[in-house]
Amino acid sequence: MDWTALWLSLRLAAWTVIFLLPVAVFAGRFLAYRKFRGKGVAEALVMLPLVLPPTVFGFYLLLAFGADSPLGQFWTATFGQPLVFSFQGLLLASIIFNLPFAIQPTQRGFEAVPIDVREAAACCGMSPWRSLWQVELPLAWPGLLTAMVLTFAHTLGEFGIVLMVGGSIPGETKTIAIAIYDRVQGFDDQGAATMSAVLVAISLFTITVTYWLSARVGRRLS
Amino acid sequence: MRRSLEETRADQRFLRGLGRRTQSSTCTNAWTNTWNLMICFVKAFRDLLMNLPLCRIAFVAAVLSGLLAASPLTMARSDAPVLAVASVLQFAVVEIAEAFKAETGMEVRLSFGSTGNFTRQIRQGAPFELFIAADEQFIAGLHADGFTLDAGALYAVGRVVIMVPHGSDLTPDSHLDQLAQMLAEGRLERFAIANPDHAPYGMRAREALIRKGIWEDLLPAMVFGENVAQAAQFTLSGNADGGIIAYSLALAPEVSPRGTFALIPESWHEPLRQRMALLPDAGKVAKAFYAYMQEASAREIMTRYGFDLPAGH
Amino acid sequence: MALEVMVRTRATIPLDLAFRVEPGELLALVGHSGSGKTTVLRTIAGLWRPALARVQVNGSTWLDTAAGVEQPTHRRRVGVVFQNYALFPHLTAAQNVASAIDHLRGPRRRIEAERLLELVSLQGLGQRKPAQLSGGEQQRVAVARALARRPEALLLDEPFSAVDRKTRDKLYAEIIALRAHLAMPAVLVTHDMNEAQLLADRMVVIDAGRMVAEGSTGAVMSNPDALRAMGIREAAAMLPAIIDRHEPDGMTRLTTSAGNLWLPTVDAAPGARLRVRIMAHEVMLARARPEGLSAQNILPARIIDLQPGDGPAVLIRLALGEDEILARVTHRAVASLNLQAGDEIHAVLKSMSIARDHVTAG
Numbered sequence: 001m002d003w004t005a006l007w008l009s010l011r012l013a014a015w016t017v018i019f020l021l022p023v024a025v026f027a028g029r030f031l032a033y034r035k036f037r038g039k040g041v042a043e044a045l046v047m048l049p050l051v052l053p054p055t056v057f058g059f060y061l062l063l064a065f066g067a068d069s070p071l072g073q074f075w076t077a078t079f080g081q082p083l084v085f086s087f088q089g090l091l092l093a094s095i096i097f098n099l100p101f102a103i104q105p106t107q108r109g110f111e112a113v114p115i116d117v118r119e120a121a122a123c124c125g126m127s128p129w130r131s132l133w134q135v136e137l138p139l140a141w142p143g144l145l146t147a148m149v150l151t152f153a154h155t156l157g158e159f160g161i162v163l164m165v166g167g168s169i170p171g172e173t174k175t176i177a178i179a180i181y182d183r184v185q186g187f188d189d190q191g192a193a194t195m196s197a198v199l200v201a202i203s204l205f206t207i208t209v210t211y212w213l214s215a216r217v218g219r220r221l222s
Numbered sequence: 223m224r225r226s227l228e229e230t231r232a233d234q235r236f237l238r239g240l241g242r243r244t245q246s247s248t249c250t251n252a253w254t255n256t257w258n259l260m261i262c263f264v265k266a267f268r269d270l271l272m273n274l275p276l277c278r279i280a281f282v283a284a285v286l287s288g289l290l291a292a293s294p295l296t297m298a299r300s301d302a303p304v305l306a307v308a309s310v311l312q313f314a315v316v317e318i319a320e321a322f323k324a325e326t327g328m329e330v331r332l333s334f335g336s337t338g339n340f341t342r343q344i345r346q347g348a349p350f351e352l353f354i355a356a357d358e359q360f361i362a363g364l365h366a367d368g369f370t371l372d373a374g375a376l377y378a379v380g381r382v383v384i385m386v387p388h389g390s391d392l393t394p395d396s397h398l399d400q401l402a403q404m405l406a407e408g409r410l411e412r413f414a415i416a417n418p419d420h421a422p423y424g425m426r427a428r429e430a431l432i433r434k435g436i437w438e439d440l441l442p443a444m445v446f447g448e449n450v451a452q453a454a455q456f457t458l459s460g461n462a463d464g465g466i467i468a469y470s471l472a473l474a475p476e477v478s479p480r481g482t483f484a485l486i487p488e489s490w491h492e493p494l495r496q497r498m499a500l501l502p503d504a505g506k507v508a509k510a511f512y513a514y515m516q517e518a519s520a521r522e523i524m525t526r527y528g529f530d531l532p533a534g535h
Numbered sequence: 536m537a538l539e540v541m542v543r544t545r546a547t548i549p550l551d552l553a554f555r556v557e558p559g560e561l562l563a564l565v566g567h568s569g570s571g572k573t574t575v576l577r578t579i580a581g582l583w584r585p586a587l588a589r590v591q592v593n594g595s596t597w598l599d600t601a602a603g604v605e606q607p608t609h610r611r612r613v614g615v616v617f618q619n620y621a622l623f624p625h626l627t628a629a630q631n632v633a634s635a636i637d638h639l640r641g642p643r644r645r646i647e648a649e650r651l652l653e654l655v656s657l658q659g660l661g662q663r664k665p666a667q668l669s670g671g672e673q674q675r676v677a678v679a680r681a682l683a684r685r686p687e688a689l690l691l692d693e694p695f696s697a698v699d700r701k702t703r704d705k706l707y708a709e710i711i712a713l714r715a716h717l718a719m720p721a722v723l724v725t726h727d728m729n730e731a732q733l734l735a736d737r738m739v740v741i742d743a744g745r746m747v748a749e750g751s752t753g754a755v756m757s758n759p760d761a762l763r764a765m766g767i768r769e770a771a772a773m774l775p776a777i778i779d780r781h782e783p784d785g786m787t788r789l790t791t792s793a794g795n796l797w798l799p800t801v802d803a804a805p806g807a808r809l810r811v812r813i814m815a816h817e818v819m820l821a822r823a824r825p826e827g828l829s830a831q832n833i834l835p836a837r838i839i840d841l842q843p844g845d846g847p848a849v850l851i852r853l854a855l856g857e858d859e860i861l862a863r864v865t866h867r868a869v870a871s872l873n874l875q876a877g878d879e880i881h882a883v884l885k886s887m888s889i890a891r892d893h894v895t896a897g
Contacts, residue, residue, distance in 0.1 A: 067347030082347035119582050120621035122608035124635035125684055131609075134634065137256040138625045167348045169304045170331040182334060185451040186312055187458075187476040216266045217259070 001194050004171050005179035010202075012087070012175060013155040016094045017148050020102040023095075024147050028106030029136070033118075046104070049097040058164025061093050085167035090175075093165045094155050101150040109143015110136060142214065149210045153203050302329040303508040304349060306340040308356035308496070309451035310380060310423055313474040314527040315354065318520045319511075325519070328507045336449030338420020344369055344501065351508035354498040354515070356380065356450070356468075357422035361497040374499025377515050378529035382426050382491065383472045385457055385483035386464035394464065394484040398434045401464070405439055414445040414456035414465030422494060423450035427466035429491035457481070469528040496529075536593045538688045538720040540575065544585035548574050550744040556688075556720035556737075563735035563752075564724045565765060571744040572724045576690050579722065580615050581608035592687045592720075614681030616691045620673045622665040628652065628676045629661030635683035651679040654716065655709065671702035675709065689721040695730060707733055707895060728769040732756060732812060733895045740764050757852055757861050759842055770815035770850060771893075772860040778807045786831075786886070792856025797831040797886050801894055812893035815850065818862035819883040822872055832884040836860075840876050841869065853882055 031043060049057060065071040065083045075083040083089040113136050121131040137144070159177040166173030168182070176199055183192035307315050312334055319330055333350070340353060341360045345367070353370070354377070355361050361374050384394045384401065391409060393400045404410045415431075416424030424446065431437040445461075447453030450468045457465030458480040472483045500512050514520055521531055536558035542550045548571045556562045564572040577583040579590050581597065584605065590598040597606045597613075614635075622631050633648040652661050655675035665673055674694060681689060695703045711734065725731050731738050732752050740748040740761040748761035753772065755761045762770050776789040776796055789796045789809065796811070803809065824833060839852040839859065849869050851862045862882065874880070 062346060067345075072347065076347070081349060084346055085343065085348040114621070116617050116619060116621035117623060119580075119608070120615070120617060120623070120680075121634075122582070123580055123613060123615040123684070124680065125609050125612075125637050126634070127609050133256045135623055135625075138259055141256075141259060167343050167350075168333050168335060169349070170333065172304075172349075174333070185309065185334070185449075185455050187455065187474075187480075213263060213266050216269075217262050 001191065001198070002174075002176065002179040005174050005176045006195070006198065006202075008087070008171065008174065009156050009176040009199075012090060012094055013152045015091050016098055016155045017152050019091070019095050020098055020151055021144075021148065023099075024102040024106040024144060025132075025137070027099075027103050028143070028147070029110045029132070031103070032107045032110035032113075047100045050100045054097070054158070054160025055164060057097055058093070058161045061096065061161065061165050065089065065092065084165055085169060085173060087172050090162060090166050090173050093161050094158065097158070097161055098151045098154060101154050102147045105143045105147040105150065106140070107143070109140035109146075112143065113139045142218075145210065145214050149207055153207060156199065156203055302331045303351040303505055303511075304331045304333055305352045305354060305508065305511065306344070306348070306350040307332050307334050307354045308337045308340070308422075309334045309449040310356045310468040310470055310496075311354060312451050312471065313476065314470055314523060314529075317523050318515065321519050321523065322511055322514050326510060326514070328510060330507060330511055334449075334451065336417070336421045338417075339449070341420075349503065350501055351504040352498065352500055352512055354496075355422075356494065356496050358495045358497040360422075361499045365499065369501065370499040371502055371504060372499065374497045375512075375516060376495055376497050376532045378496045378524050378531060380423070380494035380496055380529055381469035381488065382423060382430065382466050382486050382494070383469050383483040384464060384466050384486060385454070385472050385481050387458045387460055387462075387481040389460070390463050390481075392464045394482055396484045396486060398430070398436070398486070402434060402436050404463070405436055405443075410440075410443050410463055412445050412456075412462035413440055413443050414447060414453045414462045414467075416450040416453040416467070417446040417448060421447075421449050421453075422496075423466075423468050424453070426491040426494055430466065430486050433490045473526070473528045536687070536719065538579070538593075538722070539589070539591045540579055541587075541589045542575055542578055542585050543587040546586060548744055550574060550585060552739070552741065552744070552746040554739050554746070554749060556722060558720050559714075559718055560737060561714065561717075561721045561723055561735045563731035563738045564722060564741060565726065565728060565731045565738055566741035567726055567765075570741045572726075572741050573692055575741075576615075576692050576722060576724050579688065580613050580690055581606065581611050612684060612687040614684045614686030614689045616674070616677045616681045616689075616694045618693045618696060620665070620677040620697075622673055622676055622680070624665055627662050627664055628657065628668065628672075631665070631676055632661075632679045632683045635680050638685065648679075648683065651683050652676070654682070654713070655679045669702075670698045671706060674698060674702075674706060678710075678713070687719055689717065689719055691721065691723045693724055693726070695725075695727075704891075710734055711895070728756075728765055728771070729812065729893065732771065732773060733810070753859060757842075757850065757859075759844060759850065762850070763845075768814075768816065770861050770863060771812050772815070772858075773810045774813055774855065774858055774860055776809050776811050778803055778805050778809065780805050791834070792858055793834045793836065794856070795832075796834075796884070798889055798894065799886060799891075810895055811889060812895075813860050813884065813889065814893075815861035815863040817884065817888040818853075818860065820851070820862055820864060820868070820872070820874070821881045821883060824881050825883065828883065830883045830885050832886060834882050834884070836880055836882040838874060838876050838878045838880065841874065853880075855882060 031039070062084060063069065067082055067084065072083050117135065118131065121135045126134060157177055159181065162173065162175050162178060168174045168178050176195055180192050180195045183195065315332060319332060323329055337355045337357050337360050341364060344350060344353060344364060353361070361370065364370050365373050384398060386392045386394050392404055415427035418424040418428040428437060431440060445456050447456050451471065453465055454467040454471045454477060456462050457467055458477065466486065469485060471477050498512065498515065500508060524531060538556040541553040544550050548569070550571045552575065554562065564575060566572045574583060578585055578588055578598070584598070584600065586600065588598055588600050596604050597611050598604065623634065626634065629645065629648045629652065632651050633644050636644050636647050639647055649661060652658055655678055657672060657675050657679065660668065660672060668676065695706055698706065723731070723735060735752055737750060738752050738755040739746055740755060742764035747764045748755045748758040756771060774791055776791045778801060779788040779790050781787050781800060785800050786797050787801045789798060801809065834855055836853040836855050839854050842850045843866065844850060847865050848863050849866055851864065851874070853860050853862055860882065
């Protein structure tokens with residue numbers, strides 16, 4: 001049982017959720033409320049990581065912040081280590097490829113807020129910011145919650161991109177999914193089975209508890 | 223807000239499964255904004271914690287380990303250099319690293335994969351300090367482009383074997399006659415080798431099969447492992463009739479009980495001259511390991527794993 | 536404190552109109568669906584920006600497309616009652632109202648919210664969520680919330696279209712009572728002439744984005760262009776009356792400036808001031824006072840003027856005592872009776888033809 005890898009995966013999933021939470025709220029809200037030319041294109045771009053094979057995506061990510069890229073060089077110059085094959089690089093990749101999981105359900109959540117309620121909020125003197133906190137989020141939160149749960153669970157299990165961009169460095173980028181892969185290659189079926197079971201248990205537990213909590217909150221509020 | 227009997231029963235049913243009974247509690251009735259919503263969640267979570275000691279323990283454990291992750295204890299560990307090791311050395315280098323630690327007290331972190339993949343990653347700035355490849359050419363290429371400290375050292379010469387899992391219709395023989403016959407009779411379903419595009423052992427496997435004259439015919443049944451260790455996994459998992467893998471893997475205690483193998487003549491392929499090289503960021507631990515690889519105890523381990531050794535120190 | 540509106544646009548729904556509403560006045564924007572009346576309301580609220588428009592309230596400019604001035608909705612002190620109430624479903628009634636009170640904090644805000652709920656007769660229901668309130672109650676919460684904003688203009692977008700008739704009557708009474716408390720200009724959008732006539736001081740009739748008629752309710756109701764746009768059958772007048780007494784046989788006697796009016800029992804106390812809506816096509820005319828008729832209401836009247844319409848009808852304005860009503864009769868009738876301006880005649884009204892909801896508080 002590779003606890004380091006498990007802890008790494010949990011940290012990666014947690015940080016991804018933390019970073020994507022505000023992104024999901026603002027992007028989801030923007031896409032839900034605005035109609036503009038090219039909106040279809042914007043939505044398709046958001047969905048892109050879902051349809052691209054992880055390896056293709058990983059390849060493009062490497063190009064985008066590998067050692068030869070401007071971003072990669074800037075990072076190395078600033079922090080002394082490369083962006084790829086580091087936890088931060090992995091986190092960046094994770095944030096990007098989880099965008100559809102975070103934004104889509106949130107967008108649906110905001111779309112479910114009736115438009116006349118939003119207009120009423122403005123007519124009551126609420127600035128867009130106040131309206132967001134006092135009216136929209138309290139109504140759209142199930143979508144946001146779904147988004148965060150999906151993001152968390154998906155990150156725990158992501159493999160292809162982590163392999164391409166991470167390099168499987170123990171303690172830095174060797175997530176539990178990769179550790180399981182290694183165990184299989186190393187003919188350690190026992191180890192692989194144990195870790196897989198733990199991963200499934202954690203994912204199930206997280207999802208179940210989250211939905212149970214949200215049902216409780218929903219009941220209390222109605 | 224009064225909770226209905228329904229709700230209480232539903233909660234109890236859920237929690238009974240976890241071994242505890244819930245108590246009802248109330249969230250202050252009115253809520254006006256997201257802040258209160260979050261407070262409601264926190265309260266619900268707190269209820270959960272208070273009612274399930276198991277959860278409480280798990281929560282405390284999680285918080286502690288979170289703190290631990292940032293403590294000096296783990297920081298020291300993360301100073302251990304990362305070595306990129308060709309997957310053919312999956313078992314051999316683990317043993318060597320353990321011996322290294324026993325003898326010197328220094329630790330290394332090992333990352334296994336295909337030589338080709340590592341080469342690409344090193345070119346992209348992967349933070350490895352030592353690259354133990356399964357081939358010379360890849361090292362030479364990196365050296366020529368300035369990615370290594372020096373030209374490196376030849377540390378072993380490898381061999382390939384044909385291996386079959388127990389219960390396979392194929393029997394392994396050095397000259398691959400059985401394989402050719404089974405192929406000709408159309409009884410061969412799947413055969414595994416490492417990917418010849420970027421894995422040295424896959425390239426050698428292909429050369430041997432071309433030498434035997436059955437490469438083209440074998441292609442439709444071919445399964446490629448991402449590296450030679452995965453090829454071994456495919457070979458012995460019962461999903462293939464057999465495969466060509468590394469001698470060192472076939473000898474490993476985790477692998478050998480699973481099947482039988484036969485050495486393929488060296489003359490059938492280019493030699494697997496395995497070279498390793500320190501990378502520019504190499505620190506003293508990596509350099510110590512590099513030296514250790516060429517010394518007696520490491521060499522002895524390598525011999526046990528079927529490697530031929532170049533003239534030693 | 537007046538509200539001045541000018542809108543001109545060709546996009547989506549073509550609009551071309553301008554009007555002014557004085558403080559304390561209720562202006563009704565009347566028109567069929569698609570005539571653009573709701574668009575005008577949304578322009579005032581800031582929920583829509585036409586190509587060319589100007590909205591000025593109390594001297595300050597909320598919108599002036601030509602000058603590039605546009606205040607976002609939340610900065611305009613506007614109170615809006617939406618057609619479907621648009622209450623915040625996750626808040627109680629009191630919280631809904633409180634959310635619009637931005638000039639007070641803490642307990643004072645709660646007290647003010649309670650006061651407003653009392654104003655709309657919802658005291659004690661403040662802790663209920665919208666889902667637990669009836670349509671009429673939700674409507675009143677919406678009104679309270681609009682007023683909570685201390686608006687400089689009050690806008691009502693077909694606020695009674697979603698409630699049943701009985702509730703609507705009650706709400707009309709509430710609104711009329713509330714008028715006394717309203718110091719700001721108010722605009723009511725409706726497709727119901729009856730409603731407009733009952734509640735509003737002045738009316739603007741919109742047809743396909745253009746103003747067809749504008750003026751006091753009485754004047755517009757007798758304006759042939761307005762009637763053509765809204766449908767001739769809508770022609771009616773409001774007759775003020777005071778309840779005299781209730782008779783045991785199910786009739787109520789009211790006094791008007793022209794004499795007594797008998798109606799089926801009116802639900803109000805003797806002495807109450809009312810307005811009765813009399814549809815023009817329900818008024819019969821007679822030269823001599825008719826005898827032996829079933830109609831109980833025969834009142835002396837004088838013809839003010841006659842307006843021939845396009846069809847077979849003529850719209851006649853009658854002076855009934857100090858008040859005015861309308862009558863619609865055929866050309867043939869006018870010709871055969873030789874009716875002319877100034878003639879003294881009798882107006883005949885059937886008690887039963889006056890609908891219950893056409894009697895409202897004055």
